[in-house]
Amino acid sequence: MSTTSEDNRNSFAQFDRSFQEKIVQALLTDRQWAARMAEVLVVDYFEYAYLRQMSSKYLAYYRTYKEFPSLELFITVMKDELKAINDPALAEQIIGVIKNTKIKKDYGDLEYVKEAAMAFCRQRAFKNALMECAELVKSEDQYDRAVEIVQKAISSGQTYTPALSLEDDIDARYSETFRNVIRTNICVRSPDWDMIDGPSLDAKKILNGGSGSGELNVVIAPTGVGKSHWLTHVGAAALTQGKNVLHFTFELAERAVGVRYDSHLLGIDSLDCSERRAEIKQFYADNAGILGKLRVKYFPTGTATVQTLRAFINKLALENFRPDMLVIDYAQIMRSTEKYDLPRMELKKIFEELRAFAAELDLPIWTASQSNKEGAESDIISLANMAEAYAQAHICDFVVGLGRPESKKATGIGTLFIAKNRNGIDGLSYPIKIDTAKSRFSLLTEEESKRLTEDQEKEAQEEQTRVRQSFKRIMEKAGESGVQFASPRSE
Template identity: 35%
Template sequence: MSPDNVNFGRYGKSFQEGLVQLIFEDRPFADQITEVLDVGFLELEYLRVFITKILDYRDRYNKHPSVDAVTTILRTELEGEDGVIQKQVRDYFVRIHTREIQDIEYIKEASLDFCRKQNLKEAMLKSVGLLQSCSFDEISSTINEALKLGSDNNFGYEYITDFEKRYEIKHRNPVTTGWKDIDGIVGGGLGKSELGVVIAPTGAGKSMVLVHLGSNAVIEGKVVVHYTLELQDTVIANRYDSCITGYPLSDLRTFKDEIYEQIKDIDGKLIIKEYPTKSATTNTIRSHLSRLVKRGIKPGLIIVDYADLLRPVIVRKEKRDELGSIYEELRAISTEFQCPIWTASQTNRAGLSAEVITMEQISEAFNKCFVADFIFSVSRTIEDKQNNKGKIFIAKNRNGPDGMVFNIFMDTSNVSIKILPRSPVTNGIIPGTPVALTATMQKGLLKNKYEKFRRN
């Protein structure tokens, strides 16, 4: 075994297990680090045995092993190992199927740095011996070759080499919306690296909807980071109190003790960060999230209330271009931090009187729609507000069907938003839950609107 200063012993067991898991799961990283990795750098015997099997397969067949191949290898090719080591190797292989690696970038950077330095050290020692017998060019070549090894060689997804990767089950880790009907059509909720947008006119309750989404994530045990660019952080916190406990916003002070008793044992965590309107950019949000991660707080859901109120990083001639870039940057943040982001967008004037709001009513920049994974609108006429009713229209859904309408109950006094039960189609009128907008139904809806217009 290598002495402590030339193995990964100082990094600990968790680091070494994560490194070996990355080499198995990430083929481009395996290509890169195996150029400089010495199996002896691994302090733990069962990890050395496991990684040796991976490397032997790569050398023999000139490709990266699949899960099935490794399963067979560990079942049939461990006879020569000690019984305890066999069990440790197989137990480790079972564990990594369900374990999500933390600090991936750190493990990659630290392990590559360590291995490359060891290779460079070897090359320098070899060069000392070559000083008397070889030319300068040969010594230079030895050093340069060592510097090249382990450098980034990921040129992209290789169609044949990475064949198995595209058939692996992708874990979206969706975060519930709190509405079973909508979760059912979006694959359980908004998944990691996905951007969801709520479209609604002013006064329809965009912020209330975002609080509803955040509350259900907190109850589910997620870490929710809620950015507010319009309302005070305490106002948002009061809305969470009301949404989670059911107490009316007007009576929160009266039931303060009861509210605390209900929320104190919630598994999730809520962080509300307030920025003045148009003062924060997406870089501001990225910086704040990075500081949270450094403190061990990993967000499970990010809410931006709302994206239209962010200041653009780059000032552009057209406002729609600025807004479009903001949504693209939010999408990038969701990918960078591997968690979903919910935000909202205001409709144009036509959305104020629309019974069902579609993407045609989205304000300013239609290219907001291009980068979003899930978009739904909330429409509430004056009559709807008086009766605590409204409609949700699924405008875009990358994980299932769209073009569906849901009738909702929405009581803003206690931030209660529910999907109402299904109702049958009658007289060609589109029901509230959930029905695809077929051509026949659209014709029926337009006909009814026209008749109503003529009567008025």
């Protein structure tokens, strides 16, 4: 047997059932890669009926709406399809692939599969072309047709992504799933932390459902106001939606960040968490399979670049962990991949790289920015308060400011200001309750804000009254004892 024949057989064996299943898994988990593959992948390349059925439905949805369905929606589509087909064996095979995709089984293999998938398509296209040409070459007048088929097969690995058409892609522009949003859950809450009617950051007019894939979101605040607590809140909100979160921290220790997540999710003051470990363990046991997965990774301040983050994410892929959201605490203490003499140029580059990274990974990124010193005593934190580089704001998709002057820190009440918003209106401000003991934020209605302010003013007045009465009693006792206080000298 010739070496060439043996190599060809080995080449075909390389693309076995397992490899072809992982192509479908990669399609379901990486929308950007799937969009490129949609141009070259023909469902008949798959040897197995269940893979042809899945890829056919998935790609048909994309060609109709110019975007891919979420995994949850695709499961619903396939359920309806299987009911119509009524084939138990086919259903079992499809369910197996979806289950492996949901649990991210062998996720570390997918990067290799994505690299080799183009070769798979070229090989299958060429094989099909040769089989089609086998009969054509017997007829002299079919040579041109045979050459055309082979040339088409040779170019099958070249991708081309068309631009959006104003006339033809109306459904794609208005699809509700194209942003693949994750809610922030910054809204009005009851005393029991239940969501109630009222203002919400996820409202249609603001974030239109939440933070979208490929978007860079930033919270600006002075030091000590609660930037890190905010990032914990949005990360925990994603976990409650079953999303996987990767939280990078460049100041706080990993364990300290973990405690904040425990505190937020259970509604326990962070200082009490250590004494309530049994309750925390039981909470996670009860919610296994409901909450998403969290990974917290520390890098020393000023050492991490986007390349550092990318390398770590690739390592996590080997453990079958794929993040649905990145939380970065925080961008201003990262390094850019290029060296700049001016800090503002360095910061601008960091934000540009993070925005591109969000698009590359097709997920939302939340990070923070330190405000300048003028923001320390301001109720409203705007784009003008971004320290060092106003140009950072140009790159971000959503920027929210947190204002809480020193005089109001004890009240736990601040002001949330929507400074920039590409998905809705901006310039809005809301009173917000900041609970740093539990890393929780909730918007207040005007009535609540007014009532809390009145209660705090009443408390302050009562405290002043108590101090005056106490001082008066001290003076009276001193008078009874014959103690005399010297009068202040006039200048």
